[in-house]
Amino acid sequence: MVGKITTGFAGAVFAAALGLSFVHPWGDVRNVDAGGELLGGSEISPGVRQVLEQKCGDCHSNRTHWPVYSRLAPGSWVMEHDVSDGRQALNFSRWQKMRADQQIEALSRIAAEIRSEEMPPTAYTMMHPTRHISDAEKQAVAAWARAERRRVRAAMEGQKEKSGQ
Numbered sequence: 810m811v812g813k814i815t816t817g818f819a820g821a822v823f824a825a826a827l828g829l830s831f832v833h834p835w836g837d838v839r840n841v842d843a844g845g846e847l848l849g850g851s852e853i854s855p856g857v858r859q860v861l862e863q864k865c866g867d868c869h870s871n872r873t874h875w876p877v878y879s880r881l882a883p884g885s886w887v888m889e890h891d892v893s894d895g896r897q898a899l900n901f902s903r904w905q906k907m908r909a910d911q912q913i914e915a916l917s918r919i920a921a922e923i924r925s926e927e928m929p930p931t932a933y934t935m936m937h938p939t940r941h942i943s944d945a946e947k948q949a950v951a952a953w954a955r956a957e958r959r960r961v962r963a964a965m966e967g968q969k970e971k972s973g974q
């Protein structure tokens with residue numbers, strides 16, 4: 810009897826979750842143009858590119874890998890919300906469209922977030938242990954962010970001189 814009630818209840822919860830999975834409170838974040846290369850136009854080694862694509866790209870690019878379980882509400886909402894907010898804060902798919910000063914700002918933030926271990930978020934690395942970022946990877950990203958910032962700034966100043974500003 811109790812068994813039947815619990816099975817019935819679990820069935821109802823599952824059916825409700827399935828129904829709710831068609832609701833996307835943060836818009837259709839799954840259907841975006843995956844577009845071209847991430848971090849387009851930057852000078853970046855294949856190693857650092859791989860770290861950023863694999864460990865940040867799910868939330869900070871249009872190339873999100875959605876696991877099968879990400880389809881079911883309410884978990885789907887948590888993930889879609891992260892992706893929606895993450896892309897708004899920083900989107901590697903839009904890198905090439907950013908102005909030089911925006912790229913410089915983003916590079917400083919990337920270095921700061923990694924140094925303070927705010928990113929990738931702990932809840933995410935607990936769910937996906939392979940996305941944990943090692944100390945060596947952190948240092949490589951920080952060194953790249955510094956070098957790339959210098960390069961972008963020098964290019965920006967070169968442009969200004971040319972246009973006589």
Ligand code: HEC
Pocket residue numbers: 861864865866867868869890891892894895898899915918919922923928929930933942
């Ligand atoms: C599970 C999703 C997720 C992953 C993975 C992730 N982030 Fe984020 N990130 C977010 C969200 C959500 C925000 C916006 C809210 C906030 O600042 O916490 C954000 C914000 C940021 C910001 C902006 C902070 C600011 O000051 O405005 C930077 C920079 C950033 N992330 C870098 C990274 C880097 C670098 C990685 C990979 C090492 C990474 N993130 C991985 C979800 C993620």
